[in-house]
Amino acid sequence: MEKQTPDNLPRRRFLREGLWTGALAALGAACAVLLAKGRRQKYVWQIDPLKCIGCGNCATHCVLNESAVKCVHAYAMCGYCDLCTGYFIPEPKELTTAAENQLCPTGAIIRTFVEDPYFEYTIDEPLCVGCGKCVVGCNAFGNGSLFLQVRHDRCVNCNECAIAVACPSQAFKRVPIETPYIMKDA
Amino acid sequence: MNRLPRISIVLLLWLLCTVPAMSIQRFPPPEFETDHTIPTATQPSARSVGFEILDVAVLTAALSLASWLVLKKRSRRWIVVLMLFSLVYFGFWRKGCICSIGAIGNVTLAIFDSNYAIPWVMLLFFFLPLLFTLFFGRSFCAAVCPLGAVQDVVLLRPLEIVPWLETTLRLLAWLYLSVAVLLAATGSAFVICRYDPFVAFFRFSANPAIWIISFSMLIIAIFVGRPYCRFLCPYGLILRQVGRISKFRVTITPDECIHCRLCEGACPFGAIEKPTVEWPRTEYPRGRRRLITLICLLPVFIAAGIWIGHALHPKLAANHPVVQLAQRVKLEQTGVHLETIDMSKAFYSSGQTLEHLYASADQVSSQFALGSAIMGGFLGLVIGGTLLTHSIFWKRAEYEAHRAGCVACGRCYNYCPRHRKWLKDKKV
Numbered sequence: 001m002e003k004q005t006p007d008n009l010p011r012r013r014f015l016r017e018g019l020w021t022g023a024l025a026a027l028g029a030a031c032a033v034l035l036a037k038g039r040r041q042k043y044v045w046q047i048d049p050l051k052c053i054g055c056g057n058c059a060t061h062c063v064l065n066e067s068a069v070k071c072v073h074a075y076a077m078c079g080y081c082d083l084c085t086g087y088f089i090p091e092p093k094e095l096t097t098a099a100e101n102q103l104c105p106t107g108a109i110i111r112t113f114v115e116d117p118y119f120e121y122t123i124d125e126p127l128c129v130g131c132g133k134c135v136v137g138c139n140a141f142g143n144g145s146l147f148l149q150v151r152h153d154r155c156v157n158c159n160e161c162a163i164a165v166a167c168p169s170q171a172f173k174r175v176p177i178e179t180p181y182i183m184k185d186a
Numbered sequence: 187m188n189r190l191p192r193i194s195i196v197l198l199l200w201l202l203c204t205v206p207a208m209s210i211q212r213f214p215p216p217e218f219e220t221d222h223t224i225p226t227a228t229q230p231s232a233r234s235v236g237f238e239i240l241d242v243a244v245l246t247a248a249l250s251l252a253s254w255l256v257l258k259k260r261s262r263r264w265i266v267v268l269m270l271f272s273l274v275y276f277g278f279w280r281k282g283c284i285c286s287i288g289a290i291g292n293v294t295l296a297i298f299d300s301n302y303a304i305p306w307v308m309l310l311f312f313f314l315p316l317l318f319t320l321f322f323g324r325s326f327c328a329a330v331c332p333l334g335a336v337q338d339v340v341l342l343r344p345l346e347i348v349p350w351l352e353t354t355l356r357l358l359a360w361l362y363l364s365v366a367v368l369l370a371a372t373g374s375a376f377v378i379c380r381y382d383p384f385v386a387f388f389r390f391s392a393n394p395a396i397w398i399i400s401f402s403m404l405i406i407a408i409f410v411g412r413p414y415c416r417f418l419c420p421y422g423l424i425l426r427q428v429g430r431i432s433k434f435r436v437t438i439t440p441d442e443c444i445h446c447r448l449c450e451g452a453c454p455f456g457a458i459e460k461p462t463v464e465w466p467r468t469e470y471p472r473g474r475r476r477l478i479t480l481i482c483l484l485p486v487f488i489a490a491g492i493w494i495g496h497a498l499h500p501k502l503a504a505n506h507p508v509v510q511l512a513q514r515v516k517l518e519q520t521g522v523h524l525e526t527i528d529m530s531k532a533f534y535s536s537g538q539t540l541e542h543l544y545a546s547a548d549q550v551s552s553q554f555a556l557g558s559a560i561m562g563g564f565l566g567l568v569i570g571g572t573l574l575t576h577s578i579f580w581k582r583a584e585y586e587a588h589r590a591g592c593v594a595c596g597r598c599y600n601y602c603p604r605h606r607k608w609l610k611d612k613k614v
Contacts, residue, residue: 019431023320031313034296039303044232053535055528065391075224079213115220122225143211153230156281156389159288160376169532170507181229 043174045161049147049184051171054132054139058148061166062130068155069130069148069163071108071123074185077145080118086138086146087111087121103133125151145184152180238307241284245314245330248272252329253322255596257434260605262596268329269338277332282388283379286311286326287333287421290366291376298371315421319428323435327415327422328594334415336384337407338595344411344454352456353572355417360568363420364561365502372553374506383414411454415593426590436587438598440608443584450585452598457591462582476577480570487570488563495562496555503554512547515540 047058047069058069082095087109092101097111108127112120130148138146164172175182215224248268255264276282289312296304315326327334347355362378369375379385383403386392392400406413415422429435438449438458449458465473503509514530517523519540526534533543587598599605 016431020320020433023428023431027313027316027320031309034293034304034309035306037296037303038306038309040306042232042238042305042307051532051536053528053532055532057528061393063389063391063393072227074227076215076226077211078215079211080216081213114222115218118216118218120222120225141212143213143215151230152232155232156283157232158283158379159285159291160379162380162393165375165380168528169536177232180232183227183229 039176042177044150044152044157044177044180045155045164045172046150046175046180046182047148048171048173048182049149051169052132052135052148053169053171054136054148055168056131056133057166057168058163059129059131061163063158063162064154064156066154067130067163068150068152070125070128070151070154071130071132071134071146072149072181072183073121073123074145074147074183075120076185077143078121079143079145080114080120081142082117082119084111084119084121084138085141086134088137103137105129105131105133109134121146147184149181149183238305241280242307242310242314244275245311248275248330249314249318249326252325252594253318256325256328256436256594257322260440260596260599260608262599265329265594265596266338269335272330273332273335273339275332276330277335277384277388282332282382282385284308284311285333285382286315286331287419288376288379288382290363290420290424291370291378294367294370295373295376299373315425316428319425319432321433323432323589324422324425324429324592324594327425328596331415332388333382333384333419334412334593336387336404337412337414340404340407341411341454342408345409346451347410347456349456352416353576356423357565357569357572358417359420359423360565362418363423364565366420368502368554368557368561369505372503372506372550372557378420383418411456412593416455416591422593429592430590432589435589436592436594436596438585438587439602439604441604444604445585446603447585448603449598449601452601453587453592454597455591455593455595457588457593458598459582459586459588461584462580465579473577473579477574480574480577484567484570484574487566489566491562491564491566491569492559493562495558495560495565498562499554499558500551502558503551506550506554508543509547509550512543515543 059067062068083092085103087103088095088101089103094101099107102109106127106129108124108129110122110124112122114120132148134146135148138144161172248271252265252268255261255268276285284307289308292302292304292308293312295302296309315330318325329335366376366378369377381396381399383396383400386396386400387404403414410416438452445461450460452458504513511529511533514523514527515533518526518530
């Protein structure tokens with residue numbers, strides 16, 4: 001004969017077991033319904049370059065001390081201008097690589113001569129902080145070939161991206177991991 | 187000088203480019219005479235999918251091992267070892283993100299938003315601990331959750347919290363869960379992730395506000411056992427309810443309770459319940475009257491909750507980005523604010539109409555009106571229900587770990603003389 005404790009009174013036990021079975025069934029059902037709707041693939045955060053306004057929040061709001069957002073160059077779209085408005089401040093003293101002429105606060109854009117009158121601009125990614133100053137400059141007067149992207153070798157893929165929360169133009173969105181970039185020249 | 191024409195040209199160009207001109211080729215790409223090849227931008231890939239499967243495997247293994255350690259092995263030492271492993275793996279290695287607690291937001295969004303497809307890994311992280319709790323109690327909280335581990339590690343000077351305060355503070359978790367579900371369901375925010383108190387330590391970086399929250403929580407955790415788990419954690423709250431009906435449970439003693447009272451002060455989380463003393467006969471009629479009053483008051487609590495919830499809905503709706511934008515734009519249109527900010531600038535350049543914006547903001551607001559009323563009613567029910575369950579006399583013959591409150595940390599085992607005897611017998 002089992003000891004009669006309050007826990008194993010027949011009606012309590014019946015209630016508990018009924019509840020337990022019910023909970024298990026509910027859990028299974030909910031999981032099945034969501035699984036049917038779910039995706040095997042993972043999602044990652046990315047910036048829609050067409051919505052981005054280059055506000056500068058990417059540089060300051062990322063949970064990483066050095067933002068996961070960096071500038072990317074769609075070379076195929078670039079005009080290879082001598083007076084690059086993504087590289088130079090408005091009304092630069094002269095078109096040289098001197099620091100006072102550069103728009104980039106960290107000097108992360110490398111300007112190399114290709115042939116007269118063309119120059120190629122490449123991003124020195126470790127220096128880039130993702131402030132988007134060059135993006136604004138390039139969009140304003142150039143072809144818009146400089147744009148911001150979440151770099152997935154750096155991004156920790158927070159469930160709620162802190163930059164997405166601060167993004168004024170709602171340019172951040174979740175994209176499938178298979179196509180983690182939204183390139184402008186694609 | 188020739189400043190004026192220059193400025194006007196600049197202005198003209200600027201006007202040209204504010205029109206959706208993002209992809210206009212102002213300067214066609216050159217055709218190089220030298221054999222210069224145009225490079226392509228690199229696209230470093232994200233963490234590979236294989237690691238995702240590893241995460242689920244580690245979670246399942248950790249849950250199984252934790253359940254075995256808690257119920258069969260009964261060893262606090264091994265529970266701590268597993269807890270530290272989880273802290274390193276899910277915390278410092280995976281940076282606290284992927285996490286069962288935060289998955290509440292994703293699951294809620296998946297239920298309410300037909301366009302959002304929840305990744306399977308996320309879904310499993312939400313459901314596996316629930317399933318294990320249904321069988322084995324809260325072994326997830328004991329040794330798998332990295333947030334629990336942080337608090338468990340720093341707990342040095344546990345203070346006792348009086349039961350009424352404990353019960354009252356726990357209502358905060360209900361509030362947090364309800365608000366988090368409402369905001370996730372409306373697609374406004376994942377507040378659980380946003381205010382995660384320990385993820386800052388895992389990443390060694392956060393914004394100042396989160397650092398303040400994190401450090402205060404850590405300091406409180408030195409004196410109050412697992413404050414986040416007990417009084418705030420929304421997932422812990424769900425696990426509590428599931429734990430109430432779990433198949434197996436943590437028992438302080440491996441066989442019988444000898445009422446030695448040694449375990450009385452063992453639990454820093456206030457989860458050990460003493461055997462009850464019989465009420466005096468005169469207490470019963472009073473108890474019955476109290477119960478009847480509370481049952482009659484329950485609808486009043488619910489109604490009050492619905493009213494308060496509905497009254498607060500504009501405040502809650504202001505968390506939604508579309509509502510925020512609409513409010514700002516409206517203030518600019520009516521001349522309250524004269525200058526535009528980034529948010530409104532982006533809206534004006536997007537080419538959307540004002541009517542469309544206001545209509546979608548109104549739609550979100552009406553969702554919030556319904557949602558916050560339901561949330562308020564639910565919280566009223568919770569408060570009424572809490573009062574009810576605390577005015578019922580539950581009979582207990584032994585010292586027991588509370589089914590819901592016990593986080594299965596295993597601290598009490600070594601206090602129990604029966605456990606020590608059981609250990610000795612096992613060795614022989």
